Amino acid sequence: MKVAIFFGSKSDAETMKKSADVLREFGVDFKAYIISAHRAGALLTKTVKQVEDDGCEVIIAGAGLAAALPGVIASETVLPVIGVPLECINPGKSNGLAGIDSLLSIVQMPPQIPVATVGIGNAKNAAYLAIQILSIKYPELKQKLVDFRKKLAADVEKNGGLGVEL
Template sequence: MVKNTGQNQADTLRTGHVGVVMGSKSDWPVMSAVCQTFKMLRIPHKAEIVSAHRTPDKMFAYAETAESRGLVAIIAGAGGAAHLPGMIAAKTIVPVFGVPIESKSLKGLDSLLSIAQMPKGIPVASFAIGEPGAINAALFVAAILARQDEKVAKRLHKFRTSQRVKVSSIKLPRSIWPKARKPQP
């Protein structure tokens, strides 16, 4: 499965695009949030399945050619053993951002620890488990890209403003307010 999303947009980054990889199709429901966020911010990206265990040669080739293909960052989602982000980081100097995918047995804690506990010298930025982590990984990469791309910066500011407006406009129904209690003598 290869998803070309954002590649044909008129707005392209001066420096390249972002790779979005996952270990299997079952990771797509979470990792699609990365692509949706990039689409909203008009950040060029390409998503594909690259398994650390089932297609190791493809994974090594992906990582080893990342820089020459113009990737400016790689967001890698993985569940269970979650070796994908770390193995890609071991084979490239392109920054790697790891998204732990929830697993059946340990609810993603195993994935989070696998991604976070990298040996010194092979950094992987780790995010929250599941969709919140996927969205935050995309926003984190966008914030870095915004330092060099004014158009991305403007879109990111607009997104942040919309978040503030959305939260500020929330009104709680009076029925859930706590009732005032009379002081006890």
């Protein structure tokens, strides 16, 4: 396992699956865990230590509302942690902040305990960032990322790019 994906609630699974899809596309091994930082702190600590022992190299953590999960994980490990701020997506339970509260909670970590943070709900970018981090160590992964970026650029050029008529 190279990446561990954590999120605090089953309701976050649909968004966090986007990280898993990207990691699968690049052939990166991962495991996913649903553990609330507030409801099961001891289990979270134990699991973070276990994923380290299992060879995890990067952690992606999605969290909504108070969004403590990425920060708590970062306080338990020196592995890179990428936070995904999530909207409250339970029907009828939105707090009206559309994930801004989660974004601010994750991005405003105290000094010395950083958490990289992507856009609200952008679990795909969390996976791409994890792949970039891993590509420092794994040349084959770096090549896949280079090829992916070349294809992105070619698709833009093919589909309009320059000289588009309005």
